Amino acid sequence: MEFATGALGTLLPKLGQLLQDEYNLQKGVKKDIQFVRKELESMHAALRDVGEVPQEQLKEVIRIWARDVRELSYDMEDIVDTFLVRVQGSEPPSKRSVKRFVKKMTSIVSNAKTRHDIGQEIKDIKERVKDVAERRDRYKVDAITPTKTSVDPRITALYTKAASLVGIDKPREELISMLTKEDGGESSVEERIVSIVGFGGLGKTTLARAVYDKIKQQYNCTAFVSVSRDPDIIKILKDLLYELDRNEYMGIHNTALGQHHLTDLVQEFLKNKRYLIVIDDIWDTKPWEMIRCALPENGKKSGVLTTTRITDVAEHVGGCYRMKLLTQESSKILFYGRIFGSIDKCPPQFSDVSENLLKKCGGVPLAIVTTSSLLANKSRNVNEWQDVCDSIGSGLRNNPGMDSMRKILLLSYYDLTPQLKTCLLYLSIFPEDYQINKQRLIERWIAEGFVQQGDGRQSLHEIGQSYFNELLNRSLIQPADMDDDEMNPFSCQVHDMVLDLICSLSRDECFAATLNGDCKEITSSLGSKARRLSIYNTTWPTINMSTLRSLTICSYALINSMPPLSSFYLLRVLDLEDCNLSDHSSIEFVGKLLHMRYLSLAGTGYAGDIPREIGKLLFLQSFRFDGTDIKVVPLSFFGLRQLMSLRVGDSTRLPTTSGLRNLSSLELLQINVDSTYIAEQLGYLTQLRALMVMLIKDKEGRWDESMCRVLVRC
Structure with missing residues (x-):
């Protein structure tokens, strides 16, 4: 599943599964499924193309169309999953023939009704599919392509005055040392390559420019060129030649020279010179390798400095230098200097809000400069400053003054x-x-x-x-x-x-809804079909819970005000980690959540029983109840054959049965072992990649030696 395409990535294979004979669907229903599947496949491709286009370049009708297709895919997958759960059943076969016969007949009647229901639901979906398909043609969705940004939002870094730079002296000198130091031996005459790495807005380009400006006089020729996300290698080589000698290559950009010819020109120009070249903003190793071919190793102690956001690229280039955040002191100097002229001129009434603003900026120079520039153009009013501080926490798009920061981060996102x-x-x-x-x-x-x-x-x-x-x-x-x-x-x-950016994007596309401590919505307008909800306050929103797929409640939420679990019929993820489960009713209906894939009671202190109905959760993949006081698990638990990750509490004892070996899909297991029999069961779990075992001592406080020997063999 992808954000841009909703549930289509997981839905399409399931539609193919429904067409198999084992599901015994009527011919007309199969025909409808084939139609829906064919249309959705083409919409899947169209949505992926739309997802590559920056939001600001999309017309509102296209965004609404994409949102409607995603909603359609979620609804369709809910229908299909519900059908699969009902048809596959969850009860193990009964040993008593009468009971088995009754169950079989009941299942036949029930499944016939289920097949009738899905037939009608697919007819309804088919009409919605026809509608969005017609709108797709009308809006010419397939013709959408992203347009390139005309202005590089990092360009201002190239013109930052050195006198205004804060906290740059130490890293600048470290980089100069890496580029010019003598190691002795033959290698001391070869070129030095250093790559600055760090996330967007950290000041890599500014630092590279500061190094370049300070030492360029030591070299015969110098150049500072940018690569960017979508590199045009011919343009880069032309830029390089123009930077190296503007007089000789004045008209180079008007020529039709190819890559090989341009590479030869660069090599010829540099072969007898000591050069310093900065290659800024590399996103991939391929363009670097093409540029590298043009830079001769001529024994002149030349220097090459690169910048990138990607660690793998920096390590490939060589001489990796990790950019650090500004210290608190440097952050204050930069922030207060821009607004008040110096750090000691901040009026005391602005001290607290300034500290909060600096915390939001987190030592990122661009964030500090952008925020302080925004405030410098406002009146000296504490309430206005507080409004700016609050708006930063609700998404960069809400604050036009933060546009540069948003563009910088969006470059990383769209890559x-x-x-x-x-x-x-x-x-x-x-x-x-x-x-x-x-x-x-x-x-x-x-x-x-x-x-x-x-x-x-x-x-x-x-x-x-x-x-x-x-x-x-x-x-x-x-x-x-x-x-x-x-x-x-x-x-x-x-x-x-970064959190502000992704919250803004999430809100725009109704990807998730998050409520903070004041019950103030910060990432999505909660509509009638919220799919993912994260809540860390004490008040529950009044929304329809029946379409929720994911529910996260962080530690300080009042869990006792939570609606009954039966309200969350389609829930796939229920994460109650570190909540206080003070009574047993909180998970009483968990066995009814048949779509559940991830269930966490970790750190809740829950001391009740796991409902016997837990065995009905056929799709459950991860179950955590470490940090609870659960004593035993029901035998039905061992029917969870898709379980891949299981962590039990220190107080939990597994039944002494052969059931554990049934959990053959387990890859991660945290378990308490108090018997040789349980230890022997571990040997059947051949998919395990991580096993955490706590051995339980006997009443005399001793280890069971035979149990230890079995574990060693496992």
């Missing part, structure tokens, strides 16, 4: 694949400054259908892990809670400015 865009937008459901556990996030991505099986060589979790790593690689999320080697993050955080 993502459709899958990564969806996964990034999903982070808008978490509160500001929240540490998001990696495992929790990946499992939720999978449950939402954002992670789809590829060629079969990678598991869903491995694909989800690659998505997480790529968002880290592109500096759109920040690592947190690192392992002992400082190499592998267990969690991530989203910078406030």
